[in-house]
Each structure stands twice: as C-alpha cells, then as structure tokens.
Amino acid sequence: MPELLQLKSLDLTKLVRPGDTVMWGQANAEPLPLTQALMEQRHGIGQFTVVLGIDKSGTCKVEHADCVNFVAYCGAGGNRDLVQAGVLDILPIHYSSFAQGLASGALPIDVLMLQVAPADANGRYSLSIACEYLLHCIDTARLVIAEVNQQAPWTFGERTLGEDDLDIIVHTDRPPLEISAINARESDQRIARHIAGIVEDGATLQMGIGAIPDAVLGALAGHRDLGVHSGSLGDSVARLMENGAINNRRKSIDRGVSIGGTLMGSRLLHDFAHNNRAIELRSTQYTHDAAVLASIDRFVAINSAVEVDLTGQVNSEIAAGNYVGAVGGAVDFIRGAHLSKGGLPIIALPSTAGNHSRIVARIAGPVTLARSDAGIIVTEFGIADLRGLSVKERIVKMLDISHPDHRAGLQSQLAQIHAWG
Structure with a gap:
C-alpha cells in the first residue's frame, strides 16, 4: 500500500537521495506541487539530476542549478532560460530512442513524479494528461510519487495504475496547467x-x-x-x-x-x-x-x-x-x-x-x-x-x-x- 502524505508535510529530503535522477510529466502533465516542493527542498537533498521535457510552468529556474543538474531532450518553453544560462545539458536523441532508453534502463530514473486522476470505482488511477515516456519508468523507478489531482481529467490508455504501482500519494485539488493557443500569422x-x-x-x-x-x-x-x-x-x-x-x-x-x-x-x-x-x-x-x-x-x-x-x-x-x-x-x-x-x-x-x-x-x-x-x-x-x-x-x-x-x-x-x- 502506498503511503498517504499531506502536501504541507511532504519531506522530499527523506525520499530523494543525493545522486538520484528525477523525472516528471512534461507541460500540462507536470505535478506542480511536487516539483515546486522538490526545488524548494533541493538544498536538503544534495546534488541530484532532473530530466525535463517541455517546461510550461517555469518551476525550474537557473538559480536551482546550485544543486540540480538539468538534462532535457528539448530546449522548448522555460528550458530556454536554462539553455541561455548554460545550465541545461541536451539529450540529442530521437523520441523513440528516448523511450527505449527509459524502458531498458539505459537512461535510469530513480524517482518518478506523476499527476494522476482520482481512482475509479475499481480503484484504478488514470495517467490523465500524459502517458508517453512516463509509462516506461513506472516499473523501473525506485520510487513513484503520485499527485492525485481531483481536477485532472480521466483519460483512457494503455494502462491504468493500482495502489501497488505507487509508493507515495499526495492528494490535491487544483486546475492542471494549460497551454494557450498561439495566434497564427x-x-x-x-x-x-x-x-x-x-x-x-x-x-x-x-x-x-x-x-x-x-x-x-x-x-x-x-x-x-x-x-x-x-x-x-x-x-x-x-x-x-x-x-x-x-x-x-x-x-x-x-x-x-x-x-x-x-x-x-x-x-x-x-x-x-x-x-x-x-x-x-x-x-x-x-x-x-x-x-x-x-x-x-x-x-x-x-x-x-x-x-x-x-x-x-x-x-x-x-x-x-x-x-x-x-x-x-x-x-x-x-x-x-x-x-x-x-x-x-x-x-x-x-x-x-x-x-x-x-x-x-x-x-x-x-x-x-x-x-x-x-x-x-x-x-x-x-x-x-x-x-x-x-x-x-x-x-x-x-x-x-x-x-x-x-x-x-x-x-x-x-x-x-x-x-x-
């Protein structure tokens, strides 16, 4: 059974180890309360690595590189600030190869942070906004921390999650991040x-x-x-x-x-x-x-x-x-x-x-x-x-x-x- 924690008492310094590699869903799938807590508590953890996708929240800032090694497959969104400051290392890799590396362990992830939709009548959680490469880390990560967001959409997909797939659960009730349309020229x-x-x-x-x-x-x-x-x-x-x-x-x-x-x-x-x-x-x-x-x-x-x-x-x-x-x-x-x-x-x-x-x-x-x-x-x-x-x-x-x-x-x-x- 996963451990149920309150967001205000979430102590990631006891969960994330120095040298760990942490990943979460990109763009709207980011479990924002968890990632914000991670950045706020980084000094208590020590040096660790974060693997980023497209960043739309601005959670990861240049000053966080004092403890965090940032790696990403892209330079989009908020990653551009990290690129310009010289604190983002790029993975020049095909998306298919990225997924294969995560699935095989060639790109090992120690801590996976998810935003999921609340459990259905059968006790199954939906991956909600993103499945893509996250699915490949659920069975290989040492620790899976899930933000169960009351407002996250329930989506159908390749796999739902049971409590045996999750190590830590934190309940929230917030609007997920959104991406606004870009006006076409x-x-x-x-x-x-x-x-x-x-x-x-x-x-x-x-x-x-x-x-x-x-x-x-x-x-x-x-x-x-x-x-x-x-x-x-x-x-x-x-x-x-x-x-x-x-x-x-x-x-x-x-x-x-x-x-x-x-x-x-x-x-x-x-x-x-x-x-x-x-x-x-x-x-x-x-x-x-x-x-x-x-x-x-x-x-x-x-x-x-x-x-x-x-x-x-x-x-x-x-x-x-x-x-x-x-x-x-x-x-x-x-x-x-x-x-x-x-x-x-x-x-x-x-x-x-x-x-x-x-x-x-x-x-x-x-x-x-x-x-x-x-x-x-x-x-x-x-x-x-x-x-x-x-x-x-x-x-x-x-x-x-x-x-x-x-x-x-x-x-x-x-x-x-x-x-x-």
Whole structure:
C-alpha cells in the first residue's frame, strides 16, 4: 500500500537521495506541487539530476542549478532560460530512442513524479494528461510519487495504475496547467492552406506543436473522416472531433479512436478528453513505433523546422546559436510517413525569420533530418516535393518556395552546394 502524505508535510529530503535522477510529466502533465516542493527542498537533498521535457510552468529556474543538474531532450518553453544560462545539458536523441532508453534502463530514473486522476470505482488511477515516456519508468523507478489531482481529467490508455504501482500519494485539488493557443500569422495561414490542399479525406494526421500545426488543423475543418495518431493532442484536435472532421472512421488501425501520447492544450481539451473513449493516450513505444506508423495508410506527418537547406537537410534544433527545439519525434514520424501507403512526410516552416531566410544554402545548425529522409517541404510560397529528386532538381524546387527577396542571394551561393552533389 502506498503511503498517504499531506502536501504541507511532504519531506522530499527523506525520499530523494543525493545522486538520484528525477523525472516528471512534461507541460500540462507536470505535478506542480511536487516539483515546486522538490526545488524548494533541493538544498536538503544534495546534488541530484532532473530530466525535463517541455517546461510550461517555469518551476525550474537557473538559480536551482546550485544543486540540480538539468538534462532535457528539448530546449522548448522555460528550458530556454536554462539553455541561455548554460545550465541545461541536451539529450540529442530521437523520441523513440528516448523511450527505449527509459524502458531498458539505459537512461535510469530513480524517482518518478506523476499527476494522476482520482481512482475509479475499481480503484484504478488514470495517467490523465500524459502517458508517453512516463509509462516506461513506472516499473523501473525506485520510487513513484503520485499527485492525485481531483481536477485532472480521466483519460483512457494503455494502462491504468493500482495502489501497488505507487509508493507515495499526495492528494490535491487544483486546475492542471494549460497551454494557450498561439495566434497564427498570415504566413502560417498560407502554409496551412497549401498543406490542406494535399491532405485527402480519410487521412490520419500527426502534428507537431505550435502555430503552424494549429493553423493546418483549422484549415482542415471542411475535410471528412480524418484520423489522428500523434505524439501530442491539442485544442484543435478536440474542435475537429466535435465538428466531425476527425472521427477516425477510416483509420487502418485504432479505428474510431484518436491516439496521442500527451494532451497539450487548454481546459477545453482537458474537459473534452475527460472520460472520452474516442481519445486514448499511449506510450511512446507505440505512438512512435516504425512498424505501427508504416501500417497506417495515408499517414500525414506535419512537423516544423528552424531551417532547411536547398538539398532538403533539416535543422530543428538550434536557432541563432541557441538550442530552442529538439531532435524529438520528427524523424520517427517523417520516416513513418515515407513507409505509409499514400503517406505525406511534411516539414512546414515560414520562409523567413525577421530579415533572415530560413531556406538556406548551407545549414547553420545540426542536421536533425538528413536529406535522404526529406519529403515535402512547405512554406507560404508553395510546396516542394523532394521525393525521388536529384540534388540539382531539389535546388530548383527549394528556390521556388524561398522568399523572393532572398532567391538571388541563395542562387549566388550555389557554388557551395555543388560539392554536396
């Protein structure tokens, strides 16, 4: 039986050991009272490591690095402050490999902190807002501490938890964290319309996080029989499910159900997902599995990038010298879309950032997605389908979707490219 503790008397100095590695759910899934207590009590614990996902709370601050070693698979959200201060170490790893490492013990987690929904009539707890990589640590962590949040949505998924899965329980009653929608710019809307024009009714969608994926979903409101199989689900998925555009009726697998790893939206999404059997949260080893993705017909992967070069190499990690993105799941999903019957492997990005072109002659950051994996690149100026094209053919297509003000400059740099052919 788990030990039941009051939040005000939670003494983590007796539970977390020096040298431990601690993990919790990312974004809205963060068990905020537990993580705040951990940071407040860090001096009583000693030096330990925290493995972060996307941070939306700002709980982990630069000054906490006096006792905490911060590691993350991404530089998104509040992690950017840690990156800029030089106190965040990055795991440059595919999302699928991240999950495999946690499951195998290659990335050992000592203490797992969860936010779960209250137990049902059978005494089973729901993982609520996130399943994804957390599921892989439940059986391997030395200590599992659960915040049972009265306001956390009950979601269906791969596994529910019993009391024998939990070591410590702390009851709370608070609104979960929320992610507000990002207003799409005109360029984002134009990109969305381009993508919507090539997505067929009956397609199954995966979308990354941000303004462009949200805009794409908005542009698909008139489509029918769409499905979802994605790492994250946002408010736009709930809206399209409500209006009937997404019903998962024609999916090759998981028919009738939107599959995701985590909920990344507002209360609108949390309320919609609560006790809704049409949404199911699964582990990363399922959502990002190559064989699973290949088995989904008309699988459309829509992901963003920092920059793309004229041959199709993609940098999704570093902008202006700062780590702002991730390797993440983009490569998993893009490869899955290549293998899918009728699949569309899409990278979407605005053509410029300020005065700088995001279509470049020579990539400035790391190559997150190799040109051998390149598929369809979309900017507000059009679509470049690079599949089956030679380097010279790709250059022509990529120039056509670059910003007109930068095309002459890119053409003048073509001498750099000829060595890549």
